[in-house]
Amino acid sequence: MSRRPRRRFRLGAVALVATAALGALRSELEAFVLLQRAIPSLVGTSWTCPQPVPLVGAAARCGPAASRLTRIGCKAGDEDEDSSLTPGSFGGSAAYITPIGPFCPFRSAECNFDSVLGLGMGELTKSGPNFATEMARIQLDMQMGQQPDLPRVRQLADELDSSYSKWQVLMTKLRYGDDFQSREYFKLTSVHMQRQGKSLEDMGQMVKYQVECMRAFADGRMPPFPPPGLDLTTPPGSSPTAAGMSSAGIQADPFDGTESIFQSKLVKDEYDAVCRDHRQLITLGERYGSFDPLGKLAFLDQLGAIQVRWDVFFARLGLVGALNPDFKEQSQQFLSSMGLEPLQFRSLIDEAHLVMRREAESERLT
Numbered sequence: 001m002s003r004r005p006r007r008r009f010r011l012g013a014v015a016l017v018a019t020a021a022l023g024a025l026r027s028e029l030e031a032f033v034l035l036q037r038a039i040p041s042l043v044g045t046s047w048t049c050p051q052p053v054p055l056v057g058a059a060a061r062c063g064p065a066a067s068r069l070t071r072i073g074c075k076a077g078d079e080d081e082d083s084s085l086t087p088g089s090f091g092g093s094a095a096y097i098t099p100i101g102p103f104c105p106f107r108s109a110e111c112n113f114d115s116v117l118g119l120g121m122g123e124l125t126k127s128g129p130n131f132a133t134e135m136a137r138i139q140l141d142m143q144m145g146q147q148p149d150l151p152r153v154r155q156l157a158d159e160l161d162s163s164y165s166k167w168q169v170l171m172t173k174l175r176y177g178d179d180f181q182s183r184e185y186f187k188l189t190s191v192h193m194q195r196q197g198k199s200l201e202d203m204g205q206m207v208k209y210q211v212e213c214m215r216a217f218a219d220g221r222m223p224p225f226p227p228p229g230l231d232l233t234t235p236p237g238s239s240p241t242a243a244g245m246s247s248a249g250i251q252a253d254p255f256d257g258t259e260s261i262f263q264s265k266l267v268k269d270e271y272d273a274v275c276r277d278h279r280q281l282i283t284l285g286e287r288y289g290s291f292d293p294l295g296k297l298a299f300l301d302q303l304g305a306i307q308v309r310w311d312v313f314f315a316r317l318g319l320v321g322a323l324n325p326d327f328k329e330q331s332q333q334f335l336s337s338m339g340l341e342p343l344q345f346r347s348l349i350d351e352a353h354l355v356m357r358r359e360a361e362s363e364r365l366t
Contacts (some may be wrong), residue, residue, distance in 0.1 A: 093298030096323065096342065097279070097331040098253065098310040101349040102185060106279040108286045110179035132312065142271050150218045157214035164207045171200065187352035194346070198231075205230050252326035254314070259322040264357060274309045293364035300357050
C-alpha cells in the first residue's frame, strides 16, 4: 500500500470519530451553559423569593428525614408526618424538571454567568470553527479524490488542540475548586460520559490523537498509531448538538405565582422557605471543598432534603393543575434532545451526588 492512500485512509477513518469526541466534550459545556439559561426563572416572573438570611433553622438543623415541605423549619406539632420521603418519591413531579442540579436558579459566585468560569465556558462554546462541518468538508474532498487544503487542515488541528486545552483547564477548575456547584457539574459530566461507555480521559485521548493525525496529514508524514487500549468507537447516542438543544429550549415558566393555590399563605410561605433555604445552601456550598468529611456529608444530606421539598412542591402543584402544561412538554423535549428521560436525569443527579458522598466517606476513613 502506498503512503498516500494509507495516510488518506487513516485521516478519514478517525476524522468523524474524533470530531464526535470533541463534540461530546464541547456539548457538555454547551449543555451546562444552556441548562442554566433554559428556564428564564424557576422562581417565577411576577414575584420574587425573599432575600437571603443567615443559615439557621430548617436548613441548618433538619436532616433528610425532616425534609418534607410541610415540615419546613422542623415545626413542632408536625412529628406525625411521614418522614420516609426520599428524592424521587413523588411520581407526579418526575415528569418535570425541578430546580435542582444544573437547573438550580440560585448560582454560586463561582458559577455565576458573569464569573470568570462562566464567561470562560460561554466563550469556549461560542468561539472556534464548526469542527463537524469542517471535518465533513475534508471527508467530502477525499471521497471525491481531491486533496484537502493542507494549510487549513493544520490550522484546524491547531484550533482543535487549543479548544481542547481550554476545555481541560475549565474541567480542572470545576473538579478541584472549593465550590460545590462546580464540583457537582464535573461529577454530572463524568457520570454522563461513563453511562455512555466513555470517560473524560478517553475523550481527551481521542481528541489529541485526531490532532496528531491531522498534523501528520498536513505535513505529509505517516500518521501515528492510536494509543494502546484507546477505543475509537463513538458512544451510542452521544453528544446532543447545540442547535438541537437550543431549539428544544425551555421558554415556559412552571408557574408565575398568580395561580389560585398561591393565594394560600401556607403555600406562599412554604415556597418562600424552600427558596430561601436553597439559596443559603448554595452560598454555603461555595466553601464545600474546605469542609471536613462530616461537613461534606451533612451538606449532601441538606441538599437531598431540598430536592425532596421541591419534589413535594411540584407534585402538589401538579395535583391541582397549577403547573404550566407547556413547561411539562418543553421539559420533556429538552431532556429528550440530550438523550435523557426525566427519570434518567434525576438518576444522573442522584448518582453524581452518590459519588461525592462516597468520596467524603472515603476521606473520612483515611
